[in-house]
Amino acid sequence: MTILRTPLADGSARGIPDATVARLPVYLRALNALTEQGVSTCSSNDLAENAGVNPAKLRKDLSYLGSYGTRGVGYDVEYLRYQIAREIGQTQDWDVVIVGVGNLGSALSAYQGFSTRGIRVAALVDADPKRVGTTISGITVSSLDDLPAIVEERAISIGIIATPGTAAQEVADRLVAAGVTSILNFAPALVQVPDGVDVRKVDLSIELQILAYHEQRKAGNDKVVGA
Numbered sequence: 001m002t003i004l005r006t007p008l009a010d011g012s013a014r015g016i017p018d019a020t021v022a023r024l025p026v027y028l029r030a031l032n033a034l035t036e037q038g039v040s041t042c043s044s045n046d047l048a049e050n051a052g053v054n055p056a057k058l059r060k061d062l063s064y065l066g067s068y069g070t071r072g073v074g075y076d077v078e079y080l081r082y083q084i085a086r087e088i089g090q091t092q093d094w095d096v097v098i099v100g101v102g103n104l105g106s107a108l109s110a111y112q113g114f115s116t117r118g119i120r121v122a123a124l125v126d127a128d129p130k131r132v133g134t135t136i137s138g139i140t141v142s143s144l145d146d147l148p149a150i151v152e153e154r155a156i157s158i159g160i161i162a163t164p165g166t167a168a169q170e171v172a173d174r175l176v177a178a179g180v181t182s183i184l185n186f187a188p189a190l191v192q193v194p195d196g197v198d199v200r201k202v203d204l205s206i207e208l209q210i211l212a213y214h215e216q217r218k219a220g221n222d223k224v225v226g227a
């Protein structure tokens with residue numbers, strides 16, 4: 001039996017390209033589904049099909065983890081789940097703080113799907129005195145001034161910005177000063193952070209614009225076909 005092992009580039013998550021890291025949760029979801037179906041081993045083709053990616057891309061992605069496929073047998077589903085979960089930090093729970101609990105922040109705090117990914121909304125913070133002290137999704141909203149104490153007490157390293165764009169930089173600065181080292185920014189503003197702090201920006205309007213672009217092209221193509 002030949003064990004196929006590809007060594008890690010540098011043995012750390014930093015050695016894995018961002019695009020691969022972004023696909024790892026998709027593989028994990030596909031592996032979870034296979035486990036639920038009672039499947040214990042799977043080929044890269046099966047896993048790729050379940051994950052909706054090209055098999056060559058999947059094999060390349062898994063090679064960054066040190067792929068543990070067995071020739072003729074495939075991947076051990078349970079072990080691969082463990083490997084991916086470990087790589088993306090899902091073997092431990094991560095407490096996050098949401099800053100800005102208006103429409104979006106409240107909705108995010110109520111979302112049940114984070115917990116299955118090891119993400120726990122541990123604290124809610126807002127600048128509006130009318131919101132501070134209220135309870136949303138079972139969590140009492142704290143004042144922005146309490147952010148350093150909250151981050152320290154709960155050992156929070158991830159913060160979500162759901163404030164208006166005009167407040168985003170100030171909030172990012174406060175999160176970083178409090179000790180947060182990863183930020184998910186929903187506000188429509190770019191924020192500057194020091195080295196060592198990771199920021200990811202989510203912009204649903206850009207995603208929708210991309211779909212609108214494809215719709216426009218489809219409509220254009222239809223015209224050409226129909227002409």
Ligand SMILES: NC(=O)c1ccc[n+]([C@@H]2O[C@H](COP(=O)([O-])OP(=O)(O)OC[C@H]3O[C@@H](n4cnc5c(N)ncnc54)[C@H](O)[C@@H]3O)[C@@H](O)[C@H]2O)c1
Nearest residue numbers: 100102103104127128162163164165167186187202203204
């Ligand atoms: N990225 C996306 O895809 C996406 C989608 C929807 C909304 N948004 C953005 O998310 C943000 C929130 O949207 P919303 O509809 O929830 O707005 P909202 O007005 O309902 O809520 C904003 C909240 O932020 C609080 N806030 C303002 N300044 C603050 C500060 N300095 N510190 C802490 N809290 C502060 C306000 O008190 C309020 O509770 C906006 O910037 C909006 O543009 C992004």
